Amino acid sequence: MSENTGKVEKSLHINQDVIAQIITNSMAEVEGVYGVAPVMKTPRQIWLRQESVGNIRIGLVDDVLSVSIGVILNNGTNAITAAEMIQEQVKSAVQTMLGLTVAKVNVTICGVHFSED
Template identity: 75%
Template sequence: MTEGSKKVEKSLHISQDVIAQIITNSVEEIDGVYGIAPVMKTPRQLWFRQENFGNIRIGLVDDVLSVSIGIILDNGSKAVASAEQVQEKIKSSVQTMLGLTVAKVNVTVCGVHFE
């Protein structure tokens, strides 16, 4: 066999649902964050019984990821400190698990959970 015929093209496709699940798991580990802000399911999600991960938007261009997320804080938690922890945790988790570069993580505090 020649050297050229031994090469095999490989590619990896990562679903946005997988990225969203990693982000969701990361946010759940942070103290002071109640959860991800909910959004209504689209008709497609209802029809195909797809999971709705909430207020997470993912942009991927040339293996560089940008994330926007809406969170709900626990009563009494500090908004700036919690948002910074969310940014750091999402960035480290996605980069560690998927090897993708995370350019930015935008966090919006959408509400406060009172008990």
């Protein structure tokens, strides 16, 4: 009898939409953040009725992630403090949930939301 002692190769593929959703959820915990800045949908997204996760760009090289996020802040929010908190929250959430190293998180303030109170 031959004994099969071959190793099983394992792999995990994570869709960028999943990473973007983790980023979006982690940003929701930061005080003063209204949301992710919207982006224009591509014709393909319109045709396939795909949802856009907003202005989030993800780069992945050798299990090291770099993220760029466009955000909208609530009126009266300190932009520097909010950006720093976003960077910390996103890095922590992605590293905890996915085990990927986050090299950098770039935050661009794209707008300010004025409430209609």
